[in-house]
Amino acid sequence: MSGNFLTEAFCRYKSPCYVFDSDALLRRVAFFKEIFPEKVNINYCMKANPFLIEASLEFTDRIEVCSFGEFLITKALGIPAEKLLISGVLKKEEDVEEIVDHCREKAIYTAESISQLEELERTARKYDICLNVYLRLTSGNQFGMDEEVIIDALNNINAYGHLRFYGIHYFSGTQKHKLRIHEREIKKLDDFISDLEEKTGQKVSHLEYGSGFGVPYFIDQKEDATSEEYLRDFSSLLENMRYSGEISIEMGRALAFDCGYYLTTIRDIKTNRGRTYAIADGGIHQINYDGQLRGMYTPYLELIRDGNIYSIDSEGEFHYTICGSLCTANDIMVADLKSQKLNTGDTIVFKRAGAYSLYEGMQLFLSHELPAVALYSRKEGLRLAREMQETFMLNTVRK
Ligand SMILES: Cc1ncc(COP(=O)(O)O)c(C=O)c1O
Numbered sequence: 592m593s594g595n596f597l598t599e600a601f602c603r604y605k606s607p608c609y610v611f612d613s614d615a616l617l618r619r620v621a622f623f624k625e626i627f628p629e630k631v632n633i634n635y636c637m638k639a640n641p642f643l644i645e646a647s648l649e650f651t652d653r654i655e656v657c658s659f660g661e662f663l664i665t666k667a668l669g670i671p672a673e674k675l676l677i678s679g680v681l682k683k684e685e686d687v688e689e690i691v692d693h694c695r696e697k698a699i700y701t702a703e704s705i706s707q708l709e710e711l712e713r714t715a716r717k718y719d720i721c722l723n724v725y726l727r728l729t730s731g732n733q734f735g736m737d738e739e740v741i742i743d744a745l746n747n748i749n750a751y752g753h754l755r756f757y758g759i760h761y762f763s764g765t766q767k768h769k770l771r772i773h774e775r776e777i778k779k780l781d782d783f784i785s786d787l788e789e790k791t792g793q794k795v796s797h798l799e800y801g802s803g804f805g806v807p808y809f810i811d812q813k814e815d816a817t818s819e820e821y822l823r824d825f826s827s828l829l830e831n832m833r834y835s836g837e838i839s840i841e842m843g844r845a846l847a848f849d850c851g852y853y854l855t856t857i858r859d860i861k862t863n864r865g866r867t868y869a870i871a872d873g874g875i876h877q878i879n880y881d882g883q884l885r886g887m888y889t890p891y892l893e894l895i896r897d898g899n900i901y902s903i904d905s906e907g908e909f910h911y912t913i914c915g916s917l918c919t920a921n922d923i924m925v926a927d928l929k930s931q932k933l934n935t936g937d938t939i940v941f942k943r944a945g946a947y948s949l950y951e952g953m954q955l956f957l958s959h960e961l962p963a964v965a966l967y968s969r970k971e972g973l974r975l976a977r978e979m980q981e982t983f984m985l986n987t988v989r990k
Pocket of ligand 1: 764801841
């Protein structure tokens, strides 16, 4: 089999590295747009993968920004404030000040508590502007506010002369694989919106709903929540709501998971007590699949050897435990890989590593490097987004 952009990335950026295919992100957005009702917007949660925000700009409606650090990324890239939804369970006074100073009335803001509302009001008053604010409804955890708190706030809206009630924001969790969960949430939102409108006289014109669609990471895992059939049923649920305002579906994982590849090279192979271990130069500090447990599940993999890319021969007669380079017996990326014979120098490509994967490991453990990150698109080819970074200095006492 011949090489492709992954073999090229390996050649240029070495191992370990990540490659994100921005065309794949656009294909995902197009797939959702094609199925969702026309009135539905698609917003990209950048926490899933900040390297993809520029690619997401053209076809998604907004980017959800969940921390001051994320805001600084959008600012550094010159992302227009009109494209931003500023959220986050903690909004520090000095951060709100800087964000509002930069974004002014162009961005939309969420309030997750009464003190956040007051903070936004204070800052908007200072600049003599009026901010659009979503009120986030809780799902029973530290995020958002109770129904009654939101209703009371809206009945007291005159206290917030520099805020405009924009709508309701709701997100209850990720990796949802069952339509009945979405059905229950959509009904709950629909009932709450009616109740709120009746009790406050306020019209809800926007609903920002983080659907948390589940995605399949492992071989034999079913494609359920992002299958066409599921999404058509999900769309019918939206269409059948009594609520008739605008809807934005906010997603991270379901848009980005499929566009990421993690490349790590096998540097040693040995057999201990009858089990063959392949030791790679990456590890679980650099890659995480939601639901993975000591490599018990096999992700979608490919193999780079001598500049060519090959499928893993799942009928092969060899068994390997693919480990990383951490000093913990938990550093198992695949517990039992059935494949053709592997050699040192072979590079394993972990697929579907586009969302969260790079961010959920313990990257500073053992002072290993942060992998290089490359972006790929057909139009622009490969480009380096981040060089490999040493981390030892972050774990070194300053002299
Ligand atoms: C408020 C909010 N919206 C959306 C998301 C994205 O969830 P997912 O990646 O499952 O689409 C998250 C993830 O944590 C979130 O906190």
